[in-house]
Amino acid sequence: MSVLFVSGIDTDIGKTYATGLLAKALMQQGVNVITQKLIQTGVSINPNTGTMNIADDIVTHRKLMEIPLQPCDLNFTTCPYRYEKPASPHLSAALANDVVQTDVITRATKALQVDYDVVLLEGAGGLLVPITEQLLTLDYIASQNYPIVLVTSGRLGSINHTLLSLEAIKARGLPVHSVIYNHIHNDTDNTDTEIADSTIEFLQQYLKQHYPTTHWLQIPYLNNATSTHTDTMINDHCLTLPKDFI
Ligand SMILES: Nc1ncnc2c1ncn2[C@@H]1O[C@H](COP(=O)(O)OP(=O)(O)OP(=O)(O)O)[C@@H](O)[C@H]1O
Ligand SMILES: C[C@H](N)[C@H](N)CCCCCC(=O)O
Numbered sequence: 001m002s003v004l005f006v007s008g009i010d011t012d013i014g015k016t017y018a019t020g021l022l023a024k025a026l027m028q029q030g031v032n033v034i035t036q037k038l039i040q041t042g043v044s045i046n047p048n049t050g051t052m053n054i055a056d057d058i059v060t061h062r063k064l065m066e067i068p069l070q071p072c073d074l075n076f077t078t079c080p081y082r083y084e085k086p087a088s089p090h091l092s093a094a095l096a097n098d099v100v101q102t103d104v105i106t107r108a109t110k111a112l113q114v115d116y117d118v119v120l121l122e123g124a125g126g127l128l129v130p131i132t133e134q135l136l137t138l139d140y141i142a143s144q145n146y147p148i149v150l151v152t153s154g155r156l157g158s159i160n161h162t163l164l165s166l167e168a169i170k171a172r173g174l175p176v177h178s179v180i181y182n183h184i185h186n187d188t189d190n191t192d193t194e195i196a197d198s199t200i201e202f203l204q205q206y207l208k209q210h211y212p213t214t215h216w217l218q219i220p221y222l223n224n225a226t227s228t229h230t231d232t233m234i235n236d237h238c239l240t241l242p243k244d245f246i
């Protein structure tokens with residue numbers, strides 16, 4: 001497979017971290033990999049040019065990969081659709097008097113596939129987030145038949161959101177390539193480790209029983225992982241991928 005769609009049980013669950021760390025791990029295995037962002041909302045405008053900046057998530061991917069912005073980032077191939085309002089893409093586009101044309105995204109992915117062996121395509125929010133009034137993210141994924149990487153967490157409520165996401169994927173007949181458990185809340189005061197540990201245990205067992213070929217990975221809590229002073233931290237927290245991951 002050469003395109004993996006990285007989704008999650010919700011927005012702010014750690015898709016960007018997961019995508020960047022996956023890309024870095026693949027690079028370390030010698031895979032020629034790049035990341036793409038489906039649609040970025042909440043993008044700032046460059047005051048000098050009056051144009052939209054590069055997608056924040058692409059910038060974070062590159063920091064996590066420890067590589068500079070690439071030519072395909074600078075010419076916006078890795079994220080053609082960027083909007084100012086930090087909202088659902090269908091709303092952010094409408095507020096910019098625009099409608100997303102998914103063939104632009106597909107063409108961008110195909111252009112990246114010319115230069116790279118693997119493209120990790122990060123969604124915006126969860127699987128049923130609308131791209132337009134008529135088209136949900138999962139509709140687009142299904143139209144391309146992309147395998148899905150689903151990012152989840154140990155927050156109370158994650159079990160339900162994870163299983164609902166898995167059901168939605170199954171209903172479209174798409175493969176669940178991986179589930180990535182992100183330890184996003186583990187360093188905060190309000191984390192209940194009993195719940196988080198039980199969530200890991202439950203999800204692992206559930207996958208073993210119902211999705212035996214799906215990979216299970218975990219991402220540790222990273223402290224300021226994308227700041228400029230955390231090379232050691234990032235190196236310490238490399239993802240180890242199973243041999244048959246790609
Ligand atoms: N493993 C982690 N350790 C520490 N902080 C994390 C971790 N994962 C995510 N975060 C924090 O949570 C925030 C949300 O994560 P992230 O931006 O990856 O979410 P997302 O799922 O990509 O959201 P979106 O739908 O906007 O793309 C980030 O700003 C980051 O600070
Ligand atoms: C702005 C935010 N961080 C994401 N990029 C977009 C999240 C859209 C969520 C829409 C929804 O599920 O209601």
Ligand SMILES: [Mg+2]
Pocket residue numbers: 015016017057122
């Ligand atoms: Mg993101």
